[in-house]
Amino acid sequence: MTLVSQFSKAYQSNRLVRALVYGIAAAPLGYLFGRWLGGLKDFGEWNPAWPDMMAALLGVFMVGLGIGVLAVCASRKALGRQLDPEGGRPATKAQVFFYAQNGVVLLLAGVMMVTPVAVSTAFETVPPLVGSAAMVGLIALFLLQTAMNISVWIRSDELMRQAMTEVGALCFVVLQGAMFLWAAGGKLGLLPVMTLWDAVPVMMAVYLLIGFGVTWRRGLAA
Amino acid sequence: MKNRLKVLRAERDWSQADLAEALQVSRQTINALETGKYDPSLPLAFKIARLFGQPIETIFQDEA
Numbered sequence: 001m002t003l004v005s006q007f008s009k010a011y012q013s014n015r016l017v018r019a020l021v022y023g024i025a026a027a028p029l030g031y032l033f034g035r036w037l038g039g040l041k042d043f044g045e046w047n048p049a050w051p052d053m054m055a056a057l058l059g060v061f062m063v064g065l066g067i068g069v070l071a072v073c074a075s076r077k078a079l080g081r082q083l084d085p086e087g088g089r090p091a092t093k094a095q096v097f098f099y100a101q102n103g104v105v106l107l108l109a110g111v112m113m114v115t116p117v118a119v120s121t122a123f124e125t126v127p128p129l130v131g132s133a134a135m136v137g138l139i140a141l142f143l144l145q146t147a148m149n150i151s152v153w154i155r156s157d158e159l160m161r162q163a164m165t166e167v168g169a170l171c172f173v174v175l176q177g178a179m180f181l182w183a184a185g186g187k188l189g190l191l192p193v194m195t196l197w198d199a200v201p202v203m204m205a206v207y208l209l210i211g212f213g214v215t216w217r218r219g220l221a222a
Numbered sequence: 223m224k225n226r227l228k229v230l231r232a233e234r235d236w237s238q239a240d241l242a243e244a245l246q247v248s249r250q251t252i253n254a255l256e257t258g259k260y261d262p263s264l265p266l267a268f269k270i271a272r273l274f275g276q277p278i279e280t281i282f283q284d285e286a
Binding site: 083084086087089157158159160162217218219220 | 237247248250
C-alpha cells in the first residue's frame with residue numbers, strides 16, 4: 001500500500017466521520033424546524049399550499065447553505081482546509097472572493113424564493129403598493145444575482161464550467177419533458193392544472209438535485 | 223481516457239494544489255483528472271504536456 005493510497009483512505013474515512021457528525025447535528029435541527037412548521041399549521045397560523053411550503057423549505061435551505069459557505073469563507077485557514085485537505089494551506093484572497101461570491105449567490109436565491117411566500121403570507125390580500133415594492137426588490141435581487149452568476153462563470157475553471165453546462169443541459173431536458181407531459185395531461189383533463197408558481201419550487205428542487213448529482217459525478221466535492 | 227498525471231506529480235513531489243496552481247485550475251480539477259472523472263480540454267492537455275515536458279500521448283492514453 002502506497003503512502004498516497006493510505007492518505008486517501010484516511011481522508012475518505014475522515015470525510016465519512018464528518019458527514020456522520022454533520023448528519024447527527026443537522027437531524028435535530030431539521031426535526032425542530034419541521035415541528036415548528038407543523039405547529040403553525042395546527043394552530044391555523046399558516047396553512048400553506050404545497051408549493052409555498054416547498055418554496056419556503058428550499059429557500060431556507062439555500063439561505064442556510066449560503067450562510068454556511070460565507071462562514072467558511074470568513075477564515076482563510078478554514079477555506080484552505082476545505083479546498084486542499086492534503087496541504088491545508090490558507091486560501092488565497094481570490095479563492096475567498098470566489099467562494100464568498102458563490103455563497104452570496106446561494107443566499108440571494110434563497111431570499112428570492114422565500115420573499116413571495118413571506119409577503120403573500122403576511123397579508124390576506126397583498127396591497128398593490130406592497131406587492132409592487134416586493135416585485136421591484138425581487139427584480140433588483142435577480143439582476144444582482146445574474147451579474148454575480150456571470151462573474152462566477154467568467155472566473156471558473158474549465159471543470160466548473162463543464163459541470164455548470166451539464167447541470168443546465170440536464171435541467172432543460174428533464175424539466176421541458178416534464179412540463180410538456182404535465183401540460184398535455186392538464187389539457188386532456190387527466191392532471192390538475194399547475195400555476196407557474198407551482199412549477200417554480202419543483203424546478204428549483206430538480207435543479208438542486210441535478211446540481212448535487214453532477215457535482216458528485218465530476219468529483220467536485222472531493 | 224487514462225492518464226499518468228498522478229505518477230508524474232508524485233515523481234516531482236508535487237501536491238494536487240501545487241499542480242493546480244501551476245496550471246491555473248482548481249485542485250478539484252486535478253483530482254477529477256487523476257480519478258478519471260474528467261477529461262481535459264485540448265488547451266489544458268497542451269498546458270499539462272508543456273509543464274511536464276512530455277508529448278500529450280505519453281501522458282494521456284485513449285482506452286479504446
